[in-house]
Amino acid sequence: MNTIEKQKLSVLIITLNEELHIKSLLEDIDFADEIIVVDSFSTDQTVPIIESFTNVRLIRNQFLNYTSQRNFALDQARNSWILFIDADERLTPDLKTEIISTINSNSPASAYLIYRTFMFKNMKLRFSGWQTDKIFRLFNKTKCRYTEDRMVHEKLIVEGEISILKNKLIHFSYSGYEDYKKKMHQYGLLKANEKLKKGQKSSLLLMIFHPVYTFLYQFLIRLGFLDGLKGVTICYLNAYSIFIRYKELQKITASSRI
Template sequence: MENPKISALLIVFNEEKNIEEALKSVEFADEIIVLDSFSTDKTVDIIKNKYPNIKLYQNKFEDFTKQRNLCISYAKNDWILFLDADERITPELKNEILKEIKKPVTRKAYFFKRKFFFMGEKVNYSGTQNDKNIRLFKKEVAHYDENKRVHEGLSNLDNPGTLQNYLLHFSFDSYEAYYKKVIHYSKLKAKDLHEKGIPYQLIKQLSKSAFSFFKMYILKLGILDGKKGLTLSYLSALSSFKTYEFLKEKYS
């Protein structure tokens, strides 16, 4: 029986700092596909000059769901391995992936547990202790929910499995980079809320922002992460606040 084959997929924009390490960590895949959103840095040049066997496509970014679904459409193999450019597959996780998909009976999708790094330092709490995302799945269930522009998820899953080895997530190397992502995600979330007819309410903006901070800093033990936990909790609150600020603009 022929071994199952994997298509490793990445959607990227201006990832010149991350792209090489990310690609190296998925070299075991049978094909690697990168969908670029017309990067303005050296991302595309690096791929073309150093990784000629990689299938490179470009498409203007609208939202994460559309980019992921388009990238999936280019894949030819039965298994999809999705990786963000700031994530790394460890050798241990690689071996577990290859072993798992060769089993006679498998799940249709698998969660990867993640170890989170912020500005080069490991974060142990702040909600990251339970962080996991579906990164490996069969192409037959490979469709992201089009009702979500951010925090996108597969739309037709039943009882996914969880792999035991960790995916490394080197989230941001600076506060400014994280802040920029918060603003970008907040605009997309505001668009989702507006299209669902959800009105802007000041009390909801303030209460959700306050609870976001409390949830991460206290309930999810961000306080134990010291300054990193305080910063991440603030940015979580800011994300909620900015989402409703952008929603208010849509109704003005």
Template sequence: MERLPLTVALISYNEEDRIEGVLKAVKDIASEIIVLDSGSTDRTVEIAKEYGAKVYIENWKGYREQKNSLIKKCSQEWILFLDCDEIPSKELKRSIIQAVRNPKADGYFINRKTVYLGKILNYAFQPDWKLRLVKRSSNPRWEGGNVHEYLVIDGKTSKINGDLLHYSYRDIYDHFSKVLRYSKISAEDMYTKGKKFRLRNIIINPVSAFIKEFFIRKGFLDGIRGFIVALSTTFYTFLKYIFLWEKNIRER
């Protein structure tokens, strides 16, 4: 297969158990693979180089700024941003090839589906459209907070078919460890923006989060996995406001 004028761009840190899966999935379509590592102590960098990736090492600057630094290192006409725990499905790869060869937009949203404890979630976390495939000439940049960063461009966007399979959590311990870490980062972002804690935040917001994930998004159709996800979003929502409360009282 002739490779596309496409850079696959990733950030990494100690991903030796997962990075090979994504590199193996894209090596036949990408003319360039760029990995920006933040000082891995395992075999992440070695594995990336085995797949022909250009590897750069920089100190961690937060998700948003790390990914913005990644953009500057890409040289191809198109950029596909992936995380080390994301693997394009075969249908998505076909859609990417078609979009790059016959573009009808400057950027494309891709739906991401989480693979949780060995099973694809069809309802929980759905839909999860992410702008990931963009023209380098469209001025792509990552904006938002330090954990909920998002990609924006100047130009027309569209959607493509196929799923981006997200192997986000190695196990339940990893899942809830990330919930704890991300909720703290979210609280720091809210605090920086001047948001104040309100008692209703820890009463109404967590309940709303559970209802949205389990009932409105029909997470219950994913069985016990959907229930665990709904609880984790409840836990995340509660924690980020508790962390915000802690920062507010320390300020006083």
């Protein structure tokens, strides 16, 4: 009698100063066959917390950008099936069950998108553009790789079919205004350097109108106003990241001419 070999799962996490989230996440993913954390030399208590988990392999690697860090982590995994998860994300029991069931099924898909529920502190954000947020988190690394032309908001190149899981991730991205603003600022800087590599330029018009368009689109078209003050905050900070992108790109371009 032939038996199907159980598929093993590697869970990958990249971290930098994630002491607020990492303990809860590592406790949440004890069902994995392998857990690897690639840390960018955290200066808080992230590393000691990780080291307290004997089932977790910690690797320190200098952060260049999100794409290179994720691809580095992929290369460390022993198993083909990968669950890539951020420190501020959590799995529901139903999602855990679905993940294990999926990788051991006869599904032909090479990668799976997972919808996320965005949490504003401890409250669910229902609109503001996040209501349809989905991201690649589960995939077979033999058929997938992050494209090198992006530094942030990484793009997974998939060879084969793509499917979507039914259950959602819980995304605790917004813990406070200053922390989220710092994150949006970092995204803006990385996007500026990404555009520079592609030969794109900034302008005063782009610096003004693209952020304004982003805010109005998310606040009005994507119904951010229905989230009240939370919607105003998120839509503003997302627009702020766009502004930083063009401001930094203009600064880099000007300095290169000197």
